[in-house]
Amino acid sequence: DQQVKQNSPSLSVQEGRISILNCDYTNSMFDYFLWYKKYPAEGPTFLISISSIKDKNEDGRFTVFLNKSAKHLSLHIVPSQPGDSAVYFCAARGGTSGTYKYIFGTGTRLKVLA
Amino acid sequence: KAGVTQTPRYLIKTRGQQVTLSCSPISGHRSVSWYQQTPGQGLQFLFEYFSETQRNKGNFPGRFSGRQFSNSRSEMNVSTLELGDSALYLCASSPGWNTEAFFGQGTRLTVV
Numbered sequence: 001d002q003q004v005k006q007n008s009p010s011l012s013v014q015e016g017r018i019s020i021l022n023c024d025y026t027n028s029m030f031d032y033f034l035w036y037k038k039y040p041a042e043g044p045t046f047l048i049s050i051s052s053i054k055d056k057n058e059d060g061r062f063t064v065f066l067n068k069s070a071k072h073l074s075l076h077i078v079p080s081q082p083g084d085s086a087v088y089f090c091a092a093r094g095g096t097s098g099t100y101k102y103i104f105g106t107g108t109r110l111k112v113l114a
Numbered sequence: 115k116a117g118v119t120q121t122p123r124y125l126i127k128t129r130g131q132q133v134t135l136s137c138s139p140i141s142g143h144r145s146v147s148w149y150q151q152t153p154g155q156g157l158q159f160l161f162e163y164f165s166e167t168q169r170n171k172g173n174f175p176g177r178f179s180g181r182q183f184s185n186s187r188s189e190m191n192v193s194t195l196e197l198g199d200s201a202l203y204l205c206a207s208s209p210g211w212n213t214e215a216f217f218g219q220g221t222r223l224t225v226v
Binding site: 004006009034036041042043044045046049089091095100101102103104105106107 | 118120147149155156157158162170172204206216217218219220
């Protein structure tokens with residue numbers, strides 16, 4: 001049972017345009033969401049996060065939007081750059097203080113075309 | 115500050131063998147989590163240790179086990195290896211509360 005879903009396994013975007021990566025979740029108790037970026041042969045690196053009490057968080061070119069009623073979050077990258085080409089994982093935090101665990105989606109491979 | 119270090123980077127084992135993977139967290143981090151990454155499955159949570167205690171466990175068989183030492187270093191052990199255990203095993207460390215986790219480069223395990 002996949003509680004965090006990234007339904008698009010891949011996405012291609014032209015350099016300079018907006019990249020939108022989507023993530024859906026099923027558990028309304030998740031209270032914290034994160035996006036990670038992963039290059040081949042490297043571990044995932046943290047990108048941006050959002051608490052469930054917010055609906056938007058912005059960090060430079062990266063913005064994460066959270067729609068709790070739809071159980072949906074998205075990552076916007078504007079403008080997209082070739083160096084953004086990587087696999088992006090969304091993750092949701094579940095559990096209670098002291099027993100948190102993160103559940104990851106299956107990832108979306110973003111390719112930014114020069 | 116040194117990042118999360120996982121050893122070895124690559125490993126080839128045969129079915130039925132057992133394997134131990136090692137993870138050294140970022141200095142000062144007391145929480146270590148382990149994940150298995152396979153194509154199409156994303157990162158599957160294995161378990162999490164905090165101050166030498168397993169705080170959380172994913173849905174993996176008992177062949178997968180781990181431990182954490184007093185210096186926060188952690189090891190993961192897989193016994194009676196199966197072909198399906200071939201994967202990238204990632205370790206992540208964090209201070210232990212409401213923060214993002216920092217990942218190591220992973221250990222690529224191939225079972226033949």
